Amino acid sequence: xxxxxAPLLSxxxxxxxxxxxxxxxxxxxxxxxANADDPSAFFTRLEVFNEFQHYESGIELNQTVVRNIIKLxxxxxxxIDVPFVHNSFSSPAGYxxxxxxxxxxxxxxxxxxxxxxxxxxxxxxxxxxxxxSPILGTGKNLLIPVITYSDVLKGNKNIVSVVLxxxxxxGGDENxxxxxxxxxxxxxxxxxxxxxxxxxxxELFIDYKDDAATSMIxxxxxxxxPTPRLNIWxxxxxxxxxxxxxxxxxxxxxxxxYFLLRSMNFNNPKRAS
Numbered sequence: 001x002x003x004x005x006a007p008l009l010s011x012x013x014x015x016x017x018x019x020x021x022x023x024x025x026x027x028x029x030x031x032x033x034a035n036a037d038d039p040s041a042f043f044t045r046l047e048v049f050n051e052f053q054h055y056e057s058g059i060e061l062n063q064t065v066v067r068n069i070i071k072l073x074x075x076x077x078x079x080i081d082v083p084f085v086h087n088s089f090s091s092p093a094g095y096x097x098x099x100x101x102x103x104x105x106x107x108x109x110x111x112x113x114x115x116x117x118x119x120x121x122x123x124x125x126x127x128x129x130x131x132x133s134p135i136l137g138t139g140k141n142l143l144i145p146v147i148t149y150s151d152v153l154k155g156n157k158n159i160v161s162v163v164l165x166x167x168x169x170x171g172g173d174e175n176x177x178x179x180x181x182x183x184x185x186x187x188x189x190x191x192x193x194x195x196x197x198x199x200x201x202x203e204l205f206i207d208y209k210d211d212a213a214t215s216m217i218x219x220x221x222x223x224x225x226p227t228p229r230l231n232i233w234x235x236x237x238x239x240x241x242x243x244x245x246x247x248x249x250x251x252x253x254x255x256x257x258y259f260l261l262r263s264m265n266f267n268n269p270k271r272a273s
Contacts, residue, residue, distance in 0.1 A: 039161050053251040056249045080103070101137050124146070125145075144167050164184055177209065203216065
């Protein structure tokens with residue numbers, strides 16, 4: 001499935017004026033936003049998203065990911081990502097393939113501390129060498145410890161977050177290159193109303209297999225909540241610089257999430273507990 005990029009990117013740059021707030025829609029200053037795009041907020045949900053990536057070499061990668069996140073009590077969470085990947089690497093022959101990619105698991109996420117306006121979490125994730133073909137995955141198993149911090153700014157219409165990931169490979173195909181890098185991702189989330197918000201983020205990669213060389217990708221997302229249980233989003237991505245293998249030239253993403261537990265009040269913009 002290919003994403004039609006021009007309409008998608010044009011939606012991302014629509015002026016903020018079209019997000020007109022009605023009295024039933026607007027945020028009150030006293031409210032504390034809680035949102036699944038905040039990496040420290042734990043919600044049980046199902047997500048399906050499709051991401052397209054175009055590389056400078058002409059390679060195009062398209063993957064659809066089915067993600068299931070389960071909140072366990074007030075402080076714990078788990079996650080599983082099942083990707084289906086199409087790689088258009090057409091030379092040599094037979095490398096234009098589609099199939100299952102590398103499945104990843106959040107073994108455990110833990111909310112260490114939470115206040116009315118901030119939260120600090122840690123988690124341990126693992127990505128397994130499950131791809132149906134070598135061209136559809138890394139060929140390695142990956143161990144990924146993650147730290148996140150989020151804070152609600154004054155006025156309660158903005159959330160700033162930082163995500164720190166350390167990725168190291170183990171096992172897998174001995175003929176594939178080992179992997180060792182850090183990803184640092186600052187995130188800025190702005191609420192236009194209860195139903196519309198935008199998210200912008202940088203992804204800074206530090207590749208230890210290339211003398212700690214750095215690369216960066218910029219991402220911008222527009223999200224709509226047509227119902228309390230449903231979010232849909234469109235996103236545009238641009239590779240700014242660097243030679244890291246995961247740094248593409250440009251890309252786009254479209255997705256949806258559905259909140260599964262009836263007991264959660266998703267329109268109540270207090271922080272998740």
